[in-house]
Amino acid sequence: MQNLDLFAEPEPTPINIIDCDGLVEYHRLVIAAQEANQFFDALLHKIEWKSDEANIFGKQILTKRKVAWYGDKPxxxxxxxxxxxxxxxxxxxxxxxxIVEDKTGASFNSCLLNLYHSGEEGMAWHSDGEKDLLKNGAIASLSFGAERKFSFKHKRTQKTLSVSLQHGSLLVMKGETQSHWLHRLPPTKKVDTPRVNLTFRTIDESRSDSR
Structure with a gap:
């Protein structure tokens, strides 16, 4: 296990990405470049990556994008x-x-990881409002690898906002963000290198079927 002395210097003030109905803080670089490179390499090779699955109209779909799910309990x-x-x-x-808990002041018991092999792989508009998650709990997103644009769209007004997520950066979604905003990772032909994204989350144990 590596030391926690990994923060980029100087640390900038977080930027608030959205202007209403929630809070999204972009911390830019929270892990220095050399350590970010080491984490990126370790995650690529040590995580148990599998193609994501989706059941659409009774048909099982496998994605090129790979995912993994880790936590305090199963x-x-x-x-x-x-x-x-x-x-x-x-x-x-x-x-x-x-590191993320130190930066955010929140605690997390699980993490969903995504591996995008290139810019051709992305994620459609969605909210992280699944019943298993703590309602209005913070979701902390760490990015490693290729810099990618990340977009938000207000569910009522359709207003859109975007931010470029850098290697070693942290984005935190808080409060009622999931209730009022959608987000996505749009595909792009301009990126031909991989990106790993970690979203630390809190499973509500009163709702989850942990064993």
Missing amino acids: FSYTYSNSTKMALPWIDELITLKA
């Missing part, structure tokens, strides 16, 4: 009509969770 987590069981933390995830 929590179940259901989205896109597919249920995953959390794997036990590896050392790198424990270290990163501690």
Whole structure:
């Protein structure tokens, strides 16, 4: 396990991305470049990546994008009509969770990871409002690898906002953000290198079927 002395210097003030109905803080670089490179390499090779699954109109779809689900316990987590069981933390995830908790002041018991092999892989508009998650709980998103644009759209006004997520940066969605905003990772032909994204979350144990 690596030390927690990994913060980029100087640390800038977080930027608030949205202007109403929630709070989204972009912390830019929270992990210095050399350590971010080391984490990126470790995550690529040590995480148990699998193609994501979605059950659409009774048909099972496998994505090129790879995912993994880790947690304090073997929590179940259901989205896109597919249920995953959390794997036990590896050392790198424990270290990163501690960094994120220090930055946000929140605590997390699980992490959903996504591996995008290139800009051709993305994520459609959605909100992270699954019943397994703590209502209005913070979701902390760490990015490693290729810099990608990340977009928000207000559910009522359709207003859109975007931010470029850098290697070693942290984005935190708080409060009622999931109730009022959609977000997505738009595909792009301008990026031909991989990106790993970690979203630290809090499973509501009163609702989850953990074993």
